[in-house]
Each structure stands twice: as C-alpha cells, then as structure tokens.
Amino acid sequence: GDSVTQMEGPVTLSEEAFLTINCTYTATGYPSLFWYVQYPGEGLQLLLKATKADDKGSNKGFEATYRKETTSFHLEKGSVQVSDSAVYFCALTPTGNQFYFGTGTSLTVIP
C-alpha cells in the first residue's frame, strides 16, 4: 500500500546551518507530495507541495524536489532560524481523497 518514510529525529541544528530531512515514499501511480509543519499546540500547516515528477515545491526558504526515480521528496533549507523549530511531516496522496503521513521529524534550532 501507499506509505511515507521519513528520517527519525530529533534533529538539532545551530542557527544558519543547512537542513535536510529525508523522505521516501511507496505508491502506485503518480501521487502528489507534500510537506507540512506543526508548531507546538497547533494543527499542521501546509509548507510546500509538488504534484508531478521533477516539480520543485518551495516556500519560506524551504525546498523539496519530487524525484520519481528515487521515490524521494527531501526537504531542504539553506539557513535555518530559531523560528523554524517545529515538527515536519512528509505526506502523499494518490487521489486527493486520503493522505498518508510520515511519522514526523522534530527540528530544534539553537541560537
């Protein structure tokens, strides 16, 4: 069945460090891929998305490229800030009717 595997955390980085959170997926067909972010005490917020192979989603300095050949959608940011501290979820949907989420990766950025 469809599923998402993302790197386990927690991840701790110093401010201005480079961030990569790995995400790989298993799906039939051509799913759409998403990254969501969850701040403490809040629901999930859509960070970026890509709907077809080789698409690059980007938002707030974060980027992820839909790689069908490696079934991956790794999240990257060139210079993290303390305000980026949150839990990040990779997700896919094959049809738009149901989403499959990874287990989440907790990121802490220290000054």
Place this chain on the structure above:
Amino acid sequence: KAGVTQTPRYLIKTRGQQVTLSCSPISGHRSVSWYQQTPGQGLQFLFEYFSETQRNKGNFPGRFSGRQFSNSRSEMNVSTLELGDSALYLCASSLGQLDGYTFGSGTRLTVV
C-alpha cells in the same frame, strides 16, 4: 478568510462516555477529513467526507463515526470511550483533488 475551526479545544471525558467533536471547514471547502494524532502512532486517518457522503474510512473500530452537514460542517463521534482514545483529533478541509489540506488546531481529548 477564516480557517478551519474545531471545537472544543480541550475535552476531558471518563471511560465509557461518548464525545462529539465539531469542525467548521474553510468556506467553499466541501471535503472534510479527520485524523487522530498520538505520540506512538502519529497521524492516522479516520474518515473523509465530501458533500455529506463518507468517501473513505480508515482502520478504526465502529465506535468512531462521523457525519457532514449540508453546509459542509462536520462532526465526529466516539462512543464508549477507552483510555487509548486519548489523542489530538485534527480536522482538515480541502477544495478537493490535489490541493492539500488546511488543518484546524485540533481538539485534545483526554480520557480518564
């Protein structure tokens, strides 16, 4: 525009009781989905409604049910509560297709 609104934010119930959670989606969004979030299991899909019809259902027991009204507002109900039902319940709405969800802040249910 207003986001997805979930009420109540916090709830404490006793084992064996039942509970109803409410979700008001973004205006114009006809698809509403519910997820259970726990530290051990992560985000688990409960069900999805579109135009008052349940389109998808996750792997939860029949104690978990939901419905959607003509104005797209949705409720989920859990009967005969168990300690393991303690979780953050998240509602999400969407325009449908592949737009992605907009989530509410969730209802934190504690069963004692």
